[in-house]
Amino acid sequence: MRKTDAIPEPSPPRGGTRGAPELDPPFEIIEPGRLASPLVFSSPHSGNVYPGSFIAAARLDALTLRRSEDAFVDDLFAGVLGVGAPLLRARFPRAYLDVNREPYELDPRMFDGRLPSFANTRSIRVAGGLGTIARVVGEAQEIYAGRLPVADAIDRIETLYKPYHRALHELMARARDHFQQAVLVDCHSMPSTAARGVRPEDHPRADIVLGDRYGASCDPYLTDIVEAELRRLGYLVLRNKPYAGGYITEHYGNPSVGWHALQIEINRGLYMDEKTMERAPGYSTLKRDLAGLAAILADAIAAAPPQQAAAE
DSSP: OEEEEOOOOOOOSSSSSSSSGGSSEEEEEEEOOSSSSSSEETTTTOOOOOOOOHHHHHHSOOOHHGGSSTTTTTHHHHGGGGTOOOOOEEOTTTTTOOOOOOOTTGGGGEEOOOOOOOOOOSHHHHEEEEEEEESEEEETTEESSOOOOHHHHHIIIIIIIIHHHHHHHHHHHHHHHHHSEEEEEEEEOOGGGGGSSOOOOOOOOOEEESTTTTSSOOOOHHHHHHHHHHHHHOOOEEEEEOOOOOOOHHOOBBBTTTTEEEEEEEEGGTTTTTTTTOOOTTTHHHHHHHHHHHHHHHHHHEEEEEEEEOOO
């Protein structure tokens, strides 16, 4: 579903997927008034439409289920429309389906029935309970009261995961067609407890962590610009630690063909009360700063495209 210029409230339920009619459409593409930049922004974990069937199957209350949600991140990045870049946002919650995983990273202990033979059942993320369909949220709290049908997992992947990635791929391909390159900014938030950095004695709190897979997913020229501007604005920025980028960054980041992907993780303590899931006083300042960051990055790309900068 495509919209233009504004960040609307989620659409009311209408039709939809087999197990969750509330999730039709499963995501929204917010288009700028005029496409003017190779930048593409994605907010895969800010979805806040919790299907009734999911709530019924869970052993946790609704607020606890939201602990893994990147609350408000789509709105925090709404200013990117002003630089002529689209914003793709999921409507489904991360606890229901995580598109920042391989399509079939599934824990066989969660399901009744046999998973497809091609499912990745032994990844580190599956072992930690955070596969494509998560087993836990928050402090390793089990989500479900019982096992799920395998058909339920396949339905979520077919109706939510695959359409989201098709849309993201199309946005990236369109950007490269128009501008000879595509620059994905994958937008996330992190719990303040996870933002302490690798050496707490030196960095008691990271405000923002940039992940470019140690330069493999994005031209360092771009990451340098983002880091420098955030530091100028007064944020404490770390690079690749503790987050170097997830599946989306790895999958879409291929600088050799003009596709760049940079993950941004924002400390939730900067803009929200993590207990009540409500916006905090710093919200509007952060939102303004992120819009300014998008403008700086867009201008830098226009002045010296990443491929050109890498060749000089």
